[in-house]
Amino acid sequence: MSVLTPSQTVGPFYAYGLTPKGRAHWDPDGTYSWKETVGSNLVTPDVVGDRIRIEGGIYDGDGEPIPDAMLEIWQADGNGRYSNEPGSRRLPNTAFKGHGRSACDKDGIFQFDTVKPGQVPGPDGKMQAPHIVVAIFARGMLRQVYTRIYFDGEAANATDPVLNLVPAERRSTLLAKKQGDVWRWDVHMQGDKETVFFQV
Amino acid sequence: MSLIYPLDGLSAYPKHLSPDYKSTVKRSPTKPLILAPHTLSELTGPVYGHDAIQENDHDLTKQGKGEPLGERIIVHGYVLDEDKRPVPDSLVEIWQANACGRYVHIVDQHPAPLDPNFTGAGRTVTDKNGYYKFITVKPGAYPWGNHYNAWRPNHIHFSVFGHSFLSRLVTQMYFPGDYLFPFDPIFNSVPDPKDRERMISTFDLENTVPDWALCFRFDIVLRGREQTPPDLD
Numbered sequence: 001m002s003v004l005t006p007s008q009t010v011g012p013f014y015a016y017g018l019t020p021k022g023r024a025h026w027d028p029d030g031t032y033s034w035k036e037t038v039g040s041n042l043v044t045p046d047v048v049g050d051r052i053r054i055e056g057g058i059y060d061g062d063g064e065p066i067p068d069a070m071l072e073i074w075q076a077d078g079n080g081r082y083s084n085e086p087g088s089r090r091l092p093n094t095a096f097k098g099h100g101r102s103a104c105d106k107d108g109i110f111q112f113d114t115v116k117p118g119q120v121p122g123p124d125g126k127m128q129a130p131h132i133v134v135a136i137f138a139r140g141m142l143r144q145v146y147t148r149i150y151f152d153g154e155a156a157n158a159t160d161p162v163l164n165l166v167p168a169e170r171r172s173t174l175l176a177k178k179q180g181d182v183w184r185w186d187v188h189m190q191g192d193k194e195t196v197f198f199q200v
Numbered sequence: 201m202s203l204i205y206p207l208d209g210l211s212a213y214p215k216h217l218s219p220d221y222k223s224t225v226k227r228s229p230t231k232p233l234i235l236a237p238h239t240l241s242e243l244t245g246p247v248y249g250h251d252a253i254q255e256n257d258h259d260l261t262k263q264g265k266g267e268p269l270g271e272r273i274i275v276h277g278y279v280l281d282e283d284k285r286p287v288p289d290s291l292v293e294i295w296q297a298n299a300c301g302r303y304v305h306i307v308d309q310h311p312a313p314l315d316p317n318f319t320g321a322g323r324t325v326t327d328k329n330g331y332y333k334f335i336t337v338k339p340g341a342y343p344w345g346n347h348y349n350a351w352r353p354n355h356i357h358f359s360v361f362g363h364s365f366l367s368r369l370v371t372q373m374y375f376p377g378d379y380l381f382p383f384d385p386i387f388n389s390v391p392d393p394k395d396r397e398r399m400i401s402t403f404d405l406e407n408t409v410p411d412w413a414l415c416f417r418f419d420i421v422l423r424g425r426e427q428t429p430p431d432l433d
Contacts, residue, residue, distance in 0.1 A: 002212035003282055005398050005420045006390040008372040009221075011357060013305040017295030017321035018359060032304070034321045037252045037291065061226035068307075074245060074365045082244040099246035123237040133241045137370055140223030142214035142389050144368065162236050170231075190230045199207065199233035200242050200366060 007143035012068045014137075019070060019103035038072075040102035042114040047096040049078020049115030053182045054149065057108045058136070061190035065108025069138035071187075072101045073112055073149070075131075080118030116151065122161040129156035129163065136187065145197045149185050152177045166196050203424040205238055205366045209282060210423075212398070214389035221385040222346055238366065245365040248291035250325050258324040260296075260336035264317030270299025270337030274407065274415040275373070278330045279360060282425035286330025287367075292420075293323045293359040294334060301340030310343055335413070341380060353380035353387060362422035373418045374400045 010018075016032035021039060043051060054073075058066045075098050076082050083098045102110040119127040132149040150157055152175040157163055163171055173195045176183035187195045216228035236242075256262045261272060275294075279287040297303050297320060300312040304319050318337065326332045341351050355372040362368065374387065378400075381387055390396045401416040408415040 002209040002395060003284070003398075003421050004209045004212045004395075004423060005369065005371055006395050007213045007369060008357075008386060008389075008399065009223075010359075010370045011372075013297075013303040013308055014295055014357065014359075016304050016319060017293060017323075017357070020321070032319075032321075034319060035254065035257075037248065037293070037323060038246075061230070064226075066227065072368070074241070076241075082240065084247045085240060085244045097246055120240050122239050128239060128241070131241065133365055135365065135368055138227060140221070140225075140227035141216070142218055142221065142224060142386070143216065144370065145216070145229060162239070165234055165236060189227050194229065194231050196231075197229045197233050198236040200205075200236050200238060 009139060009142050010070060010137040012139040014070065015103055019101060038099065038101040040100050040110070040112050042097065042100045042112065044095040044097075046094045047077055047115050048094070049118065052114060052116045054112045054114065054132075054176060054185055055182045056110060056185040056187060058104060058110065058187040059108060059189065063191065065104070065106070066138055066189070067104050067106050067108050069104050069108065069110070069136060070101065071110050072099065072135045072137070073114070074099050074133045075114065075117040076120050078115050078118050080120045082120070119156060124161065126159070126161065127156065129154050129160035131160070131162075146200050147187070147195055147197050148174055149176050150174050151183065170196050202427065203243075203281065203363055204427050205242075205364070205423050206425070212390065212392065212395040214391070218385065218389040221389055242366050243364050245363065245367065246361060247289060248325065248361065249289060252291055253323050253325055258322055258332075258334050260318065260320065260322045260334065263319055266317045268298065268315050268318035268337050270315075272335070272413040273338050274333065274335055274409065274413050275356065275401065275418060276331070276333035276407065276415065277418040277420065279326045279332065279362070279420045279422065280330055281362065281367075281422055284421070286326070286328070287362050287422060288326055288328045288330055290326040290330070291323065291361045292326060292332045294321070294356050296320045296336065296339040296356040297342055299337050299340050301342030312340070312342070338375070346385060351380055351383070353378040353384050358420065360420055360422060363424050367422040367424050369420065369422055371420070372399060375416065376400055376403055
């Protein structure tokens, strides 16, 4: 028997509370007056790692943009340290939080400014390939879906324990691809290109 | 703290596809989810301390030049894990319609008035006992386009962070005795009626403030429990 409080959809109207700045879609001024707590720029002056921008679009089963989706990411810094992990690997003395939140614009486009994460241990102590954990919320999603962003061309992808659970022909849905200055990563909720979502 | 995140409790969550709520049809995965291990990446998560909030962020009646219209209420409770232990220092964000059932969001254009003294957004951080408290006004019901004459029951949206990225929860708090419950596909997307009851706040007379505000109690239980269940006495 479950004791959990059930999940419910974030609905269409969260922007003024959760993503009031930046891509607060549709508002004529682009923002709401409420202060932002969690934004899409994770970079702090003291963070370790190469600065990257991740950009992508999110699309429904008809291939239409989902303009009212919200994405949250969680990642380690460039040295593979999470901001609050227990024990000696704890990230010392930096302000880097490793957590970000992006709304989408009318075309379903989201964006994060962050650093490329380093490798963190997997279940058997072997290192995982650099990756970012993603939770997606939207009207029409009664609970968040979880997925991961990996980086195309990374040698460690070949031995990553989670990526290797995914049928080979679907792994590309988890790979961000370098396009000019940005890493492009799209999310397809359904269809031939349906993104891999995880039960975690 | 080392917690595990069993999947069985997720039976209380709605299925991704819940066709009575029409927007789920094109926005839910069609391929089976891939069962993945819980690595350090899933077992850690962001922590937002008291520097994330400002004075009166928890009081939605003090964000305008004057007081918002509507029935003033206190909403409070505890954020807990699956062992019912408190989750301290947890960021809790809320957003809601005003007393007339209108959101300030630009997409909400239904013909009910906006209140110049009410935006409907609040946030706080739980204390060491996992306790949180908001002061706001009771949100109104509002129509939506899911089906003919569809109205949402009164609700306040909650976004909560727990001990890890797996504890992350977005939900809605409802009010006791709402006559719209039988007709709402979002509320009823939770398969078991007993689980739905945990989304309904309880009227709290003890903490109702005389001559000032009604009080509602809403405890929130997030994923996560000890590896070995605590002794039951």
